[in-house]
Amino acid sequence: MQRFSISQSVNELQQTFRSGRTKDLSWRRSQLIKLKALITEHQAEFVRALQQDLHKSEQEAWTSEIGFTLSDIDHTLHNLSSWAKPRKVSTPLFVQPGKSYLLPEPLGTVLIIGAWNYPLQLVLAPLVAAIAAGNCAILKPSELSFTTAQLLANLIPQYLDSSAYKVVLGAVEETTELLKQRFDHILYTGGEQVGKIVMRAAAEYLTPVTLELGGKCPCIVDSHTDLAVTVARIAWSKWMNTGQTCVAPDYVIVEENFADTFVAALTAKIEAFYSANPKQNVDYGRIINERHYRRLNHYLEGQNVIYGGDVDPVSHYIAPTIVMSPKLDSPVMQEEIFGPILVILTVDKIQQAIDIINDRPKPLALYLYTKDKNLEQAVLQQTSAGNVGINDGMMFMANPNLPFGGVGNSGMGAYHGQFGFDTFSHLKTVLKRSFWFDVALRYPPFNSTKLNWLKKLL
Numbered sequence: 001m002q003r004f005s006i007s008q009s010v011n012e013l014q015q016t017f018r019s020g021r022t023k024d025l026s027w028r029r030s031q032l033i034k035l036k037a038l039i040t041e042h043q044a045e046f047v048r049a050l051q052q053d054l055h056k057s058e059q060e061a062w063t064s065e066i067g068f069t070l071s072d073i074d075h076t077l078h079n080l081s082s083w084a085k086p087r088k089v090s091t092p093l094f095v096q097p098g099k100s101y102l103l104p105e106p107l108g109t110v111l112i113i114g115a116w117n118y119p120l121q122l123v124l125a126p127l128v129a130a131i132a133a134g135n136c137a138i139l140k141p142s143e144l145s146f147t148t149a150q151l152l153a154n155l156i157p158q159y160l161d162s163s164a165y166k167v168v169l170g171a172v173e174e175t176t177e178l179l180k181q182r183f184d185h186i187l188y189t190g191g192e193q194v195g196k197i198v199m200r201a202a203a204e205y206l207t208p209v210t211l212e213l214g215g216k217c218p219c220i221v222d223s224h225t226d227l228a229v230t231v232a233r234i235a236w237s238k239w240m241n242t243g244q245t246c247v248a249p250d251y252v253i254v255e256e257n258f259a260d261t262f263v264a265a266l267t268a269k270i271e272a273f274y275s276a277n278p279k280q281n282v283d284y285g286r287i288i289n290e291r292h293y294r295r296l297n298h299y300l301e302g303q304n305v306i307y308g309g310d311v312d313p314v315s316h317y318i319a320p321t322i323v324m325s326p327k328l329d330s331p332v333m334q335e336e337i338f339g340p341i342l343v344i345l346t347v348d349k350i351q352q353a354i355d356i357i358n359d360r361p362k363p364l365a366l367y368l369y370t371k372d373k374n375l376e377q378a379v380l381q382q383t384s385a386g387n388v389g390i391n392d393g394m395m396f397m398a399n400p401n402l403p404f405g406g407v408g409n410s411g412m413g414a415y416h417g418q419f420g421f422d423t424f425s426h427l428k429t430v431l432k433r434s435f436w437f438d439v440a441l442r443y444p445p446f447n448s449t450k451l452n453w454l455k456k457l458l
């Protein structure tokens, strides 16, 4: 899209918002129903696009992208009228008689910038929230997952009101141009460096941002755990989408004397999932592109690879791989892995895991597998993370009643369910007073009697 047409598009959306059309609840509902129809009627094409972009299996495409978004729409449709209602709050005595409430109002025209790893869900779930809250929106899917991005760009104008919702395709140049425009909110999903670019650009107009970033997600595995269930859940959450998941476990911390038992059980589970030759397995994906393939290979240089390590530059295949006890200052422990390599660190006592985690930026997700309630409390009280999974990986994403977002370097703000609706809303404060009973205590002329009464009342 040319520069002129980007600014023209934003302008058109702003005009649509000003018309008030998007505020009508039945209109919002109709757009959500059309979005649901878009996904339902083109499921097979989305599965093919995700297969082409990321070699995603049909089951993963459905659970983590298509089905996820459809259930998000259903949940939103089911709850929309209650989310949009005025939210009554109590009114203290000195403001009586009166009524106080928060009135959710849409922000206006918002920008949604997606990442490539879940190219459908990461633009459509924020869009569901933006529509529900009554906004206009521009979607900028990632150029790296090009097939899915193009499919979205083709289909969205066929289903949604294109004077309210538009897709902009492109890479840095187009995103830079978009970021020069005035939006009322920006929701960005991606890496930290671009997150800073987005926030700097947003500062120009004092535009609020939601940054859904990443980082290294630690996973503590206590020896007092159900080992069979633990390794199944770790293997599932790590190697889904070939480890290219922002909340995939990045490194596991185990006690030294439990490490062999854990690794044996984990590698057996990997083979049960993907066979001894994952390259031939239809359920196992590929790395998105050459750059990320090389980045991941670089992490393996000079490391103690105790499992996997097979690679294929032609298909960007990297086997499920385990690296044992890398130096903490090596790239694999300094950067987010975001691929099928799992690091294992060992400690003498599992409580030492807390220091390892606290030595690093606050993670997007932290996992703990244990039956020990004291350890559970110690980890919850002494660490910080956007989201915590106790005895499971990533499943907090499946509960629409939980917000999803980071803290510190892993992001700011959150969405999913009502939290998404609220992210794209302003909760306008309203206090309605009665004309009846107008106590004059606050009005001049002041005197000590009035002041004494006010001191008692306030």
Ligand code: NAD
Residues within 6 Å of the ligand: 113, 114, 115, 116, 117, 118, 122, 140, 141, 142, 143, 144, 170, 171, 172, 175, 176, 189, 190, 191, 192, 194, 197, 211, 212, 213, 214, 215, 245, 246, 247, 336, 338, 364, 406, 411
């Ligand atoms: P990416 O390369 O797809 O970039 C994200 C978006 O930023 C794209 O739309 C891209 O066009 C745009 N972009 C890239 N460079 C830009 C620039 N210089 N200026 C303006 N815009 C630019 O994705 P990525 O950054 O490789 O994403 C991976 C990261 O995202 C990981 O850190 C991962 O953990 C994180 N992530 C977070 C979540 C979450 O929900 N918190 C979800 C998925 C991924």
